[in-house]
Amino acid sequence: MADSKEKLFSDFPSVSTEAWMEKVTADLKGADFEKKLVWKTNEGFKVKPFYRKEDIEGLKTTEALPGEFPFLRGTKKNSNEWLVRQEISVDNAASANAKALDILNKGVDSLSFHIKAKDLDAAYIETLLKDICADCVELNFHTCQGHVVELATLLADYFGRKGYDLARLQGSIGYDFFNKMLARGKEKGVMTDTAKALIAATTALPGYRVLNVSALTLNNAGAYSYQELGYALAWGNEYMQQLTEAGVPADIVAKKIKFNFGISSNYFMEIAKFRAARMLWADIVAQYLDKDDCKCAAKMHIHAETSSFNLTLFDSYVNLLRTQTEAMSAALAGVDSMTVVPFDKAYETPDDFSERLARNQQLLLKEESHFDKVVDPAAGSYYIENLTASIARQAWDLFLSVEDEGGFYAAIKAGKVQEAVNTSNRTRHEAVARRKEILLGTNQYPNFKETAESKRPVEAACCCGGHGEHTCQKDCETLTFDRAASQFEELRLQTEASGKRPKAFMLTIGNLAMRQARAQFSCNFLACAGYEVVDNLGFGSVEEGIDAAVKAGADIVVLCSSDDEYAQYAIPAFKALNGRAMFIVAGAPACMDDLKAAGIENFIHVRVNVLETLKEYNAKLLK
Secondary structure, eight states: OHHHHHHHHHTSOOOOHHHHHHHHHHHHTTOOHHHHHOEEOTTSOEEOSOOOGGGGTTOGGGGOOTTSTTOTTOSOSSOOOOEEEEEEEESSHHHHHHHHHHHHTTTOOEEEEEEOGGGOSHHHHHHHTTTOOTTTSEEEEEOOGGGHHHHHHHHHHHHHHTTOOGGGOOEEEEEOHHHHHHHHOOOOSOHHHHHHHHHHHTTTOTTEEEEEEOHHHHHHTTOOHHHHHHHHHHHHHHHHHHHHHTTOOHHHHHHTEEEEEEEOSOHHHHHHHHHHHHHHHHHHHHTTSOTTSOGGGGOOOEEEEEOSTTOOSTTTTHHHHHHHHHHHHHHHHTOSEEEOOOTTTTTSOOOHHHHHHHHHHHHHHHHTTOTTTSSOTTTTOHHHHHHHHHHHHHHHHHHHHHHHTTOHHHHHHTTHHHHHHHHHHHHHHHHHHTTSSOOBTTTBSOOTTOOOTTOOOOOOBOTTSOBSSSSSOOSSOOOOOOOTTHHHHHHHHHHHHTTOOOEEEEEEOSSHHHHHHHHHHHHHHHHTTTOEEEOOSOOSSHHHHHHHHHHTTOSEEEEEOOHHHHHHHHHHHHHHHTTSSEEEEESOOTTHHHHHHTTOOEEEOTTSOHHHHHHHHHHHHOO
16 A cells, blocks of 8 residues: 555655645736735735645644644634524513524524513523523623623523522623624723722633623624724733733633624635734733633633625625625634624524524535534645735734724723724725625626615614614714625615616627626626616617617617627717617727727726716616
C-alpha cells in the first residue's frame, strides 16, 4: 500500500507558485492580474484568487486547538453542537407556555421569551415556565431595560422554589445599555449601577449571562463584517473596563457577557469572522485576568442570528436560501446557539409555517448534514485561515481606534459608530441600486409575474410604542435599519399602486447571440420595477418590430441588438415609433452620441444606476 502511495504522488510532482503564476499570466493574455483576479473586499483587504501552503506559514491561527485558549477553533473539544433557538413574543403567559412546550418537542433546545415589563410578577413567571424543564433547555429572557433586575430576581426565586440545581441552569437576560442608544437613541439610567445589580441578582445563576453585546443590531443596520466585529469587541471591552473599575472582578464580568452576532451572506467571510472573534476577545479578556484566574473566563459565548438586512418582500422564498447559507456559515464556525429568522419576517408576523421552516433549516444541518459532529472543519484551509487573519487585523485596527478615542460609550455619544455604520448602509444601498450587490428576485432576476397583493414592509416600532424616526426625543443619533431591498420594493409597490402596469416590448433584431443576451438583460432590468415584459424571438425589420409593439399596446420599446448594428437600426426604429411609447436602447454603443443627437434619450446597460433609472421611468410612465 505504501509503495502504491509513493508511486501515485510521484506521478503528480509539486508545482511551484511561480509556475502557477506563469500559467495564470499566460491565460490572462496581457490583462492586469491585480485588476482582473484580486478581490478587494468591503472589509478593506485584498483576497487572492488562489492560496498555497506557504500562505499560512507563520499564521498563529494554525497553532490553535479546539477548546483551548485563545479559542479560535471553538470553545468545544468533542463536538460542534449548537442550540437551536426560537423567539417567542409573550402577549399571554399561558399561550406562550403552550407554544414553548410544543416547539420543544419539535427540535428546539433554546427558548427566547420577550416579556412586557407591565406583566412581570411571580405568578406570571410561574405560568410562563410551567412544565418547562429549565435544566434541560437554555432559557433567554428580554424585557424593558429598566426592569431587568426585577426579572432576574423573579427568575432566581422561581428556580430556587422549584428545587433546581442552580449551577446547572443555562440562559441569559437581555440587558444592553448601549444597544438602546444605538437603536433608539435613548440613554436610560447608569450602566454600571444596573449591571452590578443584575450580576448580584444572578449570583446564584452562574450559567446566566446578563450583559449583552448586541452586534446583531449593527449587522441589521448594514454594517460590514469587520465593523460588526470591531465594534463588538469595543462593546464588550466597555463592559469589562467600566465594571472592573467599579470593583467587579474581571473573571465574573467576562463570564456574564454574551455576544449576539448577525450572520451576513458572505459565506466564507462569516466563518472567518466568528473564528477571529473568539481569538480577539480571548486576548482582550486575558489582559484583565489575574494570573491565577482560569482562562475559561476568556471564552466568548456567541449567539448568532441570520441577518434581516438582506430579507426581501418580493420572491420571499429566496430568503430561505439566504438564511440557509448564513446558518451554514455560523454552524461551521462553531457558534453556541442560533436563531434562523423566518423567511416572511420582512412583511408580516411569522406564522407556524414559516417558523417551522426556520427550525427545520437548522435541524437539517444537524441531522442530514452532520454539521454538529466535527469541530472547526474549516481549520487548515489556506483560504479561510488567511481570511481569518485578515479580518482579525481589520477589526482589531477598528477596535484600537475606538479605544484611542475614549471607548465605545464615548463613540456612541459622539455619534461616530452610528455615522460609520449608516455610511456603510448608504454605500450598500448604492451597490444594490447598481447591482454590484445582488439580491436575487429583487434587483436581479425578479419574478416577472409576482405581485405584492397585501404584503407590505413591516415597520419597526419605537421604544415609546410609535413608529418612525422622530416619535420620541433622542439622547444621541441612531442607526438606520432600511433593508437592502427597501428602495426597490418601494419602487415596485409604487408601480402596483398606480393601477397601471407598464408593458415593455423587446424589439429583438440582428445578431442572434447579442439580441437574446440584451433582451434577457432588459427583461430583468425592467421587471425590477414590476413592469410587464414581452420578449420576442426576433424581427426581420425595425418596421415589423415597431408594428408588433404598437399592436401589443407597449408602453416601452427596447431595441435589442449588437453595438455595431445599433448605428443601422436605432434611429429608424426611433423614428418609426414616433413617440407612441418610450424608446430604449439596450447597451452603450460607440455611436451613442450620434443616437442622442437624433433624440434618443434612454440607454440601459451594466454601468447605469438601475434604481435611479427606473425611478425616472416611473415618473414618466405612471402619470
